[in-house]
Amino acid sequence: MDTTEILVVIAGVAAIAGVLWYFFGERKAVAAQVADGGVQEVKITVKGGYSPDVVVVKQGRPVRLDFYRDETSSCSEQVVFGDFGIARDLPAFKTTAVELTPQRPGEFTWTCGMNMLRGKLVVEPA
Numbered sequence: 001m002d003t004t005e006i007l008v009v010i011a012g013v014a015a016i017a018g019v020l021w022y023f024f025g026e027r028k029a030v031a032a033q034v035a036d037g038g039v040q041e042v043k044i045t046v047k048g049g050y051s052p053d054v055v056v057v058k059q060g061r062p063v064r065l066d067f068y069r070d071e072t073s074s075c076s077e078q079v080v081f082g083d084f085g086i087a088r089d090l091p092a093f094k095t096t097a098v099e100l101t102p103q104r105p106g107e108f109t110w111t112c113g114m115n116m117l118r119g120k121l122v123v124e125p126a
């Protein structure tokens with residue numbers, strides 16, 4: 001192998017590692033903070049994905065997810081909670097609240113409008 005081939009192999013391995021990390025890397029779950037009035041609140045930054053992308057809440061209590069969209073990429077301009085029948089436009093560089101009350105425990109995925117970016121709402125039994 002000459003130098004170019006070695007570099008191509010290294011780049012390939014790095015790309016594969018990056019993809020594996022992206023899909024299987026450890027995600028950090030964040031538990032909602034309970035604000036005044038009992039609303040479970042989490043701030044989520046939208047920038048090439050959702051951060052945090054796993055949010056843990058309790059069943060049967062109102063939830064407010066404050067999405068701050070820190071980019072103009074068209075991919076993230078909408079957020080969709082299919083299980084809750086909710087779709088919201090996220091204006092760039094603004095915070096948009098998504099409010100819902102999960103009535104049953106389980107894991108509920110939210111996505112961007114194109115179903116590319118993903119996050120997960122984990123609802124624990126009350």
Ligand SMILES: [Cu+2]
Pocket residue numbers: 074075076112113114115116117
């Ligand atoms: Cu998208």
